[in-house]
Amino acid sequence: MASCDGNRECWPELPYELWRDTCSTLQLKSQIIGKIRLSHTPWLNHSWHVTLYVTRRGLTTSPIPLREGVFQIDFDFVDHLLRLEASDARRVDIPLREQSVAEFFVTVMAALADLGIGTKINEWPNEIPDRIRFSEDRMHSAYDPDYVNRFWKALVEIDRVFEFFRTGFIGKCSPVHFFWGSFDLAVTRFSGRRxxxxxxxxxxxxxxxxxxAYSHEVSSAGFWPGGGGPVEYPAFYSYAYPEPERFRDAVVRPEGAFYSEQLREFILPYEVVRTAESPDKTLLEFLQSTYEAAADGADWDRAALECPLGEVGVPRIVSRA
Incomplete structure (x- = not known):
């Protein structure tokens, strides 16, 4: 599956304590961009209309609808630019650098106005306890391009493994997407029951x-870079809602994974994956074993919901009912 499996350059070190301030600032800036998408996009189940997506250079909103045409906003974590582009080919590039959230907000909104895209957003950050209005936040301004690039490189590999894991499920499943509120990359499977x-x-x-978002039973897994609560390091997580009675007692893989009583989630430190002989295999073991803990604990109809993992160029075999 993986051309980059085990390559340390593909799975970079990402110690949260060395880019904490940059990470916090980047989350707030991503919320501004996510809220711009939110302000133009019809509601889609489970808030799937607000997310960002991993690209070959960073994160993107994907095309956002306008009355006439579309526009798109991309974070480029290679050249460190924010690119705003309309479908009529007009484009504005904004350098990503040490800059307060307030200044970034004003610059982005002015760029949208230059493109003729009228936009108003709720300026209050979401899912952050001690929050400051974007237009007033001069506290957060850090930007370390090296660690932002490392974060993106990690997301590229994680996104690839998540996408492969997603091929083994034919029930309802979310895209692999990035939630700017909680600042995590996630993929979610559904049992089909309320x-x-x-x-x-x-x-x-x-x-x-x-x-x-939680209208139906889920088994959800994801990755966040650290901070906020008991996990002050980059980690993978997996949880079930509602949580089955036997979920926390399940034996999951690989060694190093554990159940957090405070978070009510299984946790696997990123370092366990990054330093493994096969990061892909190690991460897939965590995704599969924690999914099985959720599905078996809640008596999901696994035979109807699952299929073999996908192969390149090979259609899934469908037998006669």
């Missing part, structure tokens, strides 16, 4: 958004 009403309570996120 879930109990979520209690909400996510910091600075309306309960109605959370409840719509």
């Amino acid at each position: 879930a109990p009403l979520h209690p909400g309570g996510v910091p600075n996120l309306p309960d109605k958004v959370t409840r719509e």
